[in-house]
Amino acid sequence: MIQVNENRIFLLRQTIRKHEYLYYVKNDPQISDLEYDKLLEELIELEKKYPELVTPDSPTQRVSSDLSKSFPEIKHSSPMLSLSNSYNQNELLEFDRRVRENLPDAETIEYICELKIDGASISIRYRNGIYEKAVTRGDGTSGEDVTQNIKTIKSLPLKVNRIELNGETLQNFEVRGEIFLDLESFNKINELRLLNEEKLFANPRNSAAGTIKLHDSKIVAARNLQVFLYYLFTEEIAIVSQNENLKILDELGFKVNANYKLCKNINEVIEFCNEWEEKRDKLPYEIDGVVIKVNSKKQQEILGTIAKSPRWAIAYKFKAKQVETVLENITWQVGRTGAITPVAELKPILLAGSTISRATLHNYDEILRKDLRINDTVIIEKGGDVIPKVVSVVKEKRGENSNITLPPERCPECRSELIKTDEEVALYCGNYSCPAQVKGRIIHFASRGAMNIDGLGEALVNLFVEKGYLNSIYDIYLLNNHRDELIKIDRLGEKSISNLLASIENSKSRPFEKVLFAIGIRYVGLGAAQKLAEHFGSIDKLMAADTDAISSIYEIGPSISNSVIEFFSQQTNKDLIGKLKEAGLIFEKETNQGEMKFSGKNFIITGTLSSMSRDKAKDIIIANGGKVLSAISKNLTYVVVGENAGSKYDKALKLGLNIIDEEAFLKLTGIN
Ligand code: IVH
Numbered sequence: 132m133i134q135v136n137e138n139r140i141f142l143l144r145q146t147i148r149k150h151e152y153l154y155y156v157k158n159d160p161q162i163s164d165l166e167y168d169k170l171l172e173e174l175i176e177l178e179k180k181y182p183e184l185v186t187p188d189s190p191t192q193r194v195s196s197d198l199s200k201s202f203p204e205i206k207h208s209s210p211m212l213s214l215s216n217s218y219n220q221n222e223l224l225e226f227d228r229r230v231r232e233n234l235p236d237a238e239t240i241e242y243i244c245e246l247k248i249d250g251a252s253i254s255i256r257y258r259n260g261i262y263e264k265a266v267t268r269g270d271g272t273s274g275e276d277v278t279q280n281i282k283t284i285k286s287l288p289l290k291v292n293r294i295e296l297n298g299e300t301l302q303n304f305e306v307r308g309e310i311f312l313d314l315e316s317f318n319k320i321n322e323l324r325l326l327n328e329e330k331l332f333a334n335p336r337n338s339a340a341g342t343i344k345l346h347d348s349k350i351v352a353a354r355n356l357q358v359f360l361y362y363l364f365t366e367e368i369a370i371v372s373q374n375e376n377l378k379i380l381d382e383l384g385f386k387v388n389a390n391y392k393l394c395k396n397i398n399e400v401i402e403f404c405n406e407w408e409e410k411r412d413k414l415p416y417e418i419d420g421v422v423i424k425v426n427s428k429k430q431q432e433i434l435g436t437i438a439k440s441p442r443w444a445i446a447y448k449f450k451a452k453q454v455e456t457v458l459e460n461i462t463w464q465v466g467r468t469g470a471i472t473p474v475a476e477l478k479p480i481l482l483a484g485s486t487i488s489r490a491t492l493h494n495y496d497e498i499l500r501k502d503l504r505i506n507d508t509v510i511i512e513k514g515g516d517v518i519p520k521v522v523s524v525v526k527e528k529r530g531e532n533s534n535i536t537l538p539p540e541r542c543p544e545c546r547s548e549l550i551k552t553d554e555e556v557a558l559y560c561g562n563y564s565c566p567a568q569v570k571g572r573i574i575h576f577a578s579r580g581a582m583n584i585d586g587l588g589e590a591l592v593n594l595f596v597e598k599g600y601l602n603s604i605y606d607i608y609l610l611n612n613h614r615d616e617l618i619k620i621d622r623l624g625e626k627s628i629s630n631l632l633a634s635i636e637n638s639k640s641r642p643f644e645k646v647l648f649a650i651g652i653r654y655v656g657l658g659a660a661q662k663l664a665e666h667f668g669s670i671d672k673l674m675a676a677d678t679d680a681i682s683s684i685y686e687i688g689p690s691i692s693n694s695v696i697e698f699f700s701q702q703t704n705k706d707l708i709g710k711l712k713e714a715g716l717i718f719e720k721e722t723n724q725g726e727m728k729f730s731g732k733n734f735i736i737t738g739t740l741s742s743m744s745r746d747k748a749k750d751i752i753i754a755n756g757g758k759v760l761s762a763i764s765k766n767l768t769y770v771v772v773g774e775n776a777g778s779k780y781d782k783a784l785k786l787g788l789n790i791i792d793e794e795a796f797l798k799l800t801g802i803n
Contacts, residue, residue, distance in 0.1 A: 136177055136180075136181060136184070137181075137184060139177065140174065140177050140178065140181070140184055143170055143173060143174040143177070144174065144188075144189055144190060146170055147167070147170050147171060147174065147190045148190060148288070148289075148290065150162055150167055150170070151190060151285055151286075152286075152288070152384055154167070154285075155285045155286035155386070156286045156384065156385070156386045171190065171191070174189070174190065174191055175191050178191055187261065187262075187289070188261045188262060188289040188290040189289070190289070192282070192289070193282050193283050193285065193289070193352065194282075194283055194348050194349055194352045195279045195282070195348050196349075197279070202267075202275035202276050202277055202344065203275070203276045204269070204273050204274070204275060204276070205264070205266045205273055205274060205275070205276050206272065206273040207254060207266065207269075207271070207272060207273060207274065208256075208305060208364070209364065210271050210272055210439065210741060211252060211254060211268045211269075211271045211274070211307065212271065212436060212439055212440060212441055212741075213271065213439060213440055213739075213741070213774060214422065214440055214441070214444055214445060214446040215440045215445055215446070215774065215775055216420075216445070216446050216447075216448050216775070217445050217446065217447050217448070218447075218448055218450075220401050223397060223400060223401055223404070223423070223445070223447060224397060226397075226423070226445045227240075227396075227397035227400075229442070230425060230430075230434065230442070230443065233433065233434050233442065234430055234433055234434065235433075238430065240396075240425060240426075240427075240430065241393055241394065241395060241425075241426040241427065242393075242394045242396075242397070242399075242400050242423050242424065242425060242426060243372075243373045243374055243377075243391060243392070243393055243394070243423070243424045243425075243426045244391060244392050244394055244400055244403040244404070244421050244422070244423055245361055245388065245390075245391040245421065245422045245424070246388055246390050246391070246407060246414075246418045246421060246422075247418055247419055247420040247421055247422045247446055247447075247448075248309040248311050248359055248388065248416065248417075248418055249311065249334075249335065249336045249416075249417040249418055249419040250309040250310050250311030250312070250335070250336055250339045250340075250417075251267065251268070251309065251310045251311075251336065251339050251340040251343060252267075252268040252307065252308070252309055252310075253265055253266070253267060253268070253277075253281060253307065253308060253309070253310050253343075253358065254266045254267075254268070254274070254305060254306075254307050255281065255287070255305065255306050255307070255308075256304075256305045257291060257302070257303065257304055257305070257306070258302075258303055259302050259303065260290055260291050260293065260302045261289065261290050261291075262282060262287070262288070262289045262290070263278075264276065264278050265277050265278045265280075265281035265282070267343060267344075270741060270742055270743060270744075271439060271741035271742065272741060272742045275344070277343050277344065279348045280342070280343055280344075280345065280348050280351045281310070281343070281356075281358075282348070283348050283351045283352035283356070284310070284356050284357065284358050286357060286358060286386045287358055287385070287386075288383070288384040288385065291383040291384050291385075292382060292383050292384045294379070294382050294383060296368045296379070297368065299367055299368050300367075301365060301367055301368055301379070301383065302367065303365065303366075303367060304363055304364060304365035304367065305363070305364045305365070306360045306362060306363050306364075306380065306385060307360070307361065307362040307363075307364075308358050308359050308360035308361050308362065308385075309358065309359050309361070310339050310343060310356055310357070310358050311335060311336070311339050311356070311357055311358070311359070311416055311417070312335045312338055312339045312342070312354065312355065312356060312357070312416075313335075313355075313357060313415045313416045314335065314415055314416060314417065315415065316354065316355040317332070317334075317335040317338055320332065320338055320354060321338075321486075330590070331486075332485075333485050334417070334485040335416070335417050336417070338354075339356060342354045342356055343356070357386070357416075358386060359386055359387065359388040360380050360385040360386060360387055361376075361377065361380075361387070361388070361422075362376060362380075363376050363379055363380050363383075370428060371427070371428050371429070372426045372427050372428055373424050373425075373426050373428075373431075374393050374426055377391060390407070393426060400423055403421060404420075404421045404423075404447045407421055408449050408450070411449065418449075419448060419449060420446050420447050420448040420449050421446070421447045422444060422445075422446050422447075423444060423445050423446075423447060424443060424444040425443040425444065430443065431443040437792075438738060438772055438773055438774045438775075438776065438792055438793065439739075439740075439741040439773070439774045439793065440774045440775070451512045451513060452482055452512065452513055453510050453511065453512045453522065454480055454481075454482045454510070454511060455508055455509070455510055455511075455525060456477050456478045456479075456480040456487075456508070456509065456511060457477065457478040457506065457507070457508055457509070458475055458476070458477060458503060458504070458505060458506065458507045458508075458509045458521070459476050459477060459478055459505070459506070460476040460505055461473050461474070461475060461476065461492070461498065461503070461505060461536045462474050462476055462543070463538075463539050463543045464543075464567075465542060465543065465544045465560055465565060465567035465568060465571070466567075466568075466571055467568055467570075467571025467572045467574070467575050467651055468559075468568070468571075468651065468653045469559045469560040469561060469562070469563075469565065469568050470557050470558070470559055471538075471539065471542065471543070471549060471557070471558040471559065471560060472491060472492065472493060472494065472557075473491075473492040473493075473494070473495060473497075473498060473536075473538075474489055474490070474491055474492065475489065475490045475491075475492050475503070475509070475521050476488065476489060477489060477490060477509075477511065480511075482511065482513050482519065485513075487511060487513065487519045489519075490511060490518070490519045490520055490521050491518065491520075492521065494556045494557055495538045495556060495558070496556045498536060501521065501523060501524060502524060503521065503524060503536075504524070504529070504533040504534055504535050504536070505533065505534040505535075505536060506530065506532045506533045506534060507524045507525070507528075507529055507533050508524070508525040508528035508529070509521050509522075509523065509524050509525065510522045510523050510524075510525060538558055539558075542560035542562065542565055542567075544560070544565050544566055544567040544568075545560065545562050545564075545565040545566065545567070547560060547561065547562040547565065548561075549561075563701075563703060564602075566596065569596055569601075569602060569603065570592055570593055570596050572603075572604060572651050573587075573592045573596070573601055573603075573604055573607065574588070574589055574592050575649070575651050576604045576607070576649045576650070576651065577592070577607070577638075578649075580645075580648070580657055580746065581641075581645060581648055581649035582638040582641050582645065582646070582649045583634075583638060583641065583645075584607070584631075584634045584635055584638050585630070585631075585634040586627065586630055586631040586634055587607070587631060587634070587635070591631075594620070595610075598620070600613055600617070603707065604649075604650070604651075604707070604711075605707055605710045605711060605714065607635055608635065608711070608714040608715075610631075610632065610635060611632055611635070614628060614632065638716075639714070639715045639716055639717070640717070641716070641717065642664075642717060642720075642721065642750075643664045643669070643670070643717050643718060643719055643720050643721075644657070644660045644661045644663075644664035644665070644720075644753075645657075645660070646711075646716050646717055646718065647660040647663060647664055647670070647673075648660035650707070650708075650711075652694055652695055652698045653694045653698070654690050654691045654694045655691060655694065655695065657746065658686075658761065659687060659691050661749070661753065661759070662684055662685070662686065662687055663681070663684070663687070663695070664720050665720065665753065665758070666684050668719065668720045669718060669719040669720065670708060670712075670718040670719070671718075673695070673699075674699045674705075674708075676695075677696070678692045678693060678696055681695055681696070685760075686761060686762075727755050727756025727757075728755040728756060728757075728800075728801075729752055729755040729756045729757025729758075730756035730757070731756075732756075732757045732758070732768040732769065733757070733758045733759075733760050733766050733767050733768050733769075734752050734757055734758065734759050734760070734767070734768065734769050734770075734771060735759065735760050735761070735762075735763065735767055735769075735770050735771065735779065735783075736748055736749065736759065736771045736773065737770065737771070737772055737773065737776045737777065737779040737780055737783075738772055738773030738774050738775050738776030738777070738780065739773045739774045739775055740771075740773040740774075740793050740796075741773070741774065741793060742793060742797065745773075748771070748796070751800050751802075752800075755800065763779050763782040763783050763786065763788070765786065765788075767783075767788050767789070768789065769789055769790075769791055769796070769799070770783040770788050770789065770790045770791070771791055771792075771793070771796045772790055772791070772792055772793075773792075773793055
């Protein structure tokens with residue numbers, strides 16, 4: 132009896148797999164949804180009866196009932212590289228010239244152009260033809276294990292087609308591609324979030340990246356993530372070109388974006404890029420450019436990789452998208468330092484995949500310079516990662532109802548009179564207790580680059596300020612006393628409060644320079660805070676210093692030093708420091724005894740590192756006694772060059788400085 136059922140289970144799985152493939156990969160369903168549901172239902176019932184026959188590659192196993200608590204870090208078998216960017220025809224010609232220069236004369240070069248899908252990259256391993264593991268890009272060297280969540284993507288085979296090449300079967304390999312949400316699914320998610328009063332996702336890329344990291348794979352399954360694969364690695368067979376690579380992916384049953392083209396020369400590449408820049412809006416998903424790859428694997432190997440980007444590929448990025456809309460109003464926003472900035476309130480409009488209803492205008496001068504008036508028709512622009520901005524007014528469309536705006540005289544939040552300093556265009560609210568400033572200071576203090584208090588984001592800070600739990604940053608360290616009350620607040624609960632209190636406790640070990648940055652002295656960014664911490668060594672010495680002592684530090688100008696002096700001249704701030712000290716925060720630079728590895732050595736980092744952020748690299752250098760400078764000079768011991776290094780790299784070359792890549796840097800630090 133069990134044999135009969137085993138056969139039936141096997142057959143059902145095969146049939147369901149086939150129809151999932153036809154529906155999700157080929158967009159060519161051959162049975163109705165009802166028929167599909169019936170097959171799946173039958174399989175579920177049989178597997179319930181014979182749980183010993185359930186296998187991980189069964190179509191019933193896409194959604195796991197376990198909630199994943201965390202996403203363990205996994206090292207990539209080979210680094211997940213990124214691409215250098217190009218923005219116009221000349222840069223593409225330049226790329227072609229570089230490729231030719233580095234390949235033997237008279238070699239024919241073909242390029243493959245693929246659409247650059249705007250999503251999140253993923254690496255997926257298959258063992259014995261069966262889905263095994265999915266890992267996010269992370270920092271390129273290692274990423275997070277999101278196996279359960281990626282398994283819910285119906286177009287992704289849990290078991291691949293058996294294919295043979297030169298007598299070998301392809302069973303063990305890794306594929307890489309892009310996870311994304313089509314525009315329809317993205318809009319549906321945001322509509323739902325709007326109903327639930329949740330913060331909207333800015334664009335499909337953010338929502339795809341956020342979805343991958345959800346803890347409940349049932350919710351992931353409902354979001355309708357999709358994946359296009361563009362790369363396959365294996366030791367089992369030799370693949371000679373990117374073209375072949377895409378063909379094999381297709382034969383294995385993966386979803387490959389069909390809009391790719393093998394081009395005979397760079398002119399055909401340019402044509403392809405222009406064509407898709409025109410047509411991009413016709414696609415049901417977002418693309419932000421074209422990826423151009425040298426087709427031949429042999430040539431790719433000769434060209435190699437530099438600073439984590441292959442020399443054999445480049446991204447062509449589309450221009451920022453522009454659209455017209457109406458400037459409905461100009462409102463004024465109060466920042467954490469009291470600076471009042473104008474905000475353009477726009478008639479909501481879809482641009483580059485997201486609905487734009489606001490854009491910052493920096494200061495009143497910008498309003499005058501661009502001659503922006505309420506009710507004007509304006510052009511707004513948004514490039515990939517950038518915040519939307521108002522480019523200009525369409526003067527021909529200006530009507531009778533256009534109105535000029537004057538800067539406010541009172542703070543829009545607390546109604547206190549505003550201060551305008553002579554040397555600046557900015558307006559300030561001088562009331563330190565202004566609720567908008569209080570919220571802004573706390574949000575900044577808790578943010579990742581500052582005290583890194585996980586969970587204490589904008590929404591929670593607003594809530595806690597409104598409920599009276601937080602009036603100053605010091606109150607964060609008193610939240611512990613209100614634990615029982617906090618747990619009772621709607622939507623919070625025991626677990627999230629415990630996590631929050633734990634990260635507040637952890638923040639007490641943040642180093643001095645982060646604390647100095649976090650307390651939010653005007654003009655003191657992370658870089659200035661590092662220099663001040665390095666120079667003075669403790670808050671007491673900094674508080675005792677005069678303007679001259681502070682501005683004598685290299686790259687610390689008068690506006691920073693005046694602002695520091697002004698900050699510590701106020702009794703409320705002195706009291707705050709005293710209380711934070713009592714709470715256990717670090718206000719001294721940790722001094723290591725004796726000579727350290729990088730003592731007396733000066734570094735500069737330019738470009739993007741793949742294994743860590745630039746801030747992390749700086750921390751490592753400083754922790755080892757070295758200094759990080761911000762401008763190219765003869766005083767540099769090392770110039771660390773990452774990907775997309777710009778003019779600093781060229782200057783360093785000219786000066787003949789000691790240039791090292793990321794790998795050499797890691798060796799120096801002892802990490803690698
Ligand atoms: S190739 C060396 N092909 O764009 C190979 N990337 O920095 C690097 N992307 O992280 C990737 N569509 O997430 C490649 N057809 C495509 C792509 C693509 C989107 C993403 C990928 C990568 C980023 C480029």
